[in-house]
Amino acid sequence: MRRLHILLVDGDPNACIRMQQTLGNEFLLQQVLSLAQARRYLAEILPDILICEVTFGTESGLDLCRFVRRSPELAHLPIILLTNLSTIQDKVAGFDAGADDYIVKPFDARHLAARIRLLWRIKRLQQFDSI
């Protein structure tokens, strides 16, 4: 099974450490702590999957979703929002912003790993379909 390259965007360094501990063996995990760092990273490197928190102080991870969807080079990048925000309005806003999946913290690591792989496969099917 290929190690998928994941960009994790979360302002909480501890969240990044936990993710590294739980998913680091199975995936190639790169972590950035701010949306600005994420934009710079994406300008250089295209990961297989983007996992993003929503809350970043005055900023929102949804802005990064919209940025990705507007960018021709990044538009097909699979996006998972992984967040504490759990209301229906939060979820609808996440999908409206362009997220492909929405996972509420706390999450089961095995479940998240499966969801990452399944979303990757879904996007491959959809890309193949649109050719």
Place this chain on the structure above:
Amino acid sequence: MELCYNAEKWVTIFSGGQYVDDAARQCRETMKKVLVIDDNPTIVELIKYAVNLQSNYQVLVAYDGVQGLESVYAERPDCVIIDVKMPRMDGYQLVRCLRGDARTANTPLIILSAMTREEDQMIGLLSGVDEYLTKPFKPSALNAAIERVLRLSPDERRRRMDYLVQTQADRE
């Protein structure tokens, strides 16, 4: 008026804004809830008819993905039947949204869609739906699917997901 299939005959349980008696109230409260989410009112009526034809469920209805999501959290249905092409939030998004929250991750989900291609069905299953049925549908097939998904345990659902992950990885 609401009917309930009881002791091999249809009886009225709810009429004029109230239950006809305590037995009727008990019958209603023990009925499993099936939520139908479809933007086509005609299809919704067909599904309601089909579901009530062979089984005894309380059928709830929502007409788009967001309304469906609200109903899932408000009503805690035992099973959800979901169309794919809907306004505001499509069926695939709705399924992922429900599977991504521990509160709803083990809700039995069925997609019932006019999208019949193998790729469409695969996307539904990869999104986390328990069964994918296509329209037009046979009432007996829908009821059998409801019975199957109601029996699925969280462990069985997890095993199915692991199997999907493995088989799809083999295709890469």
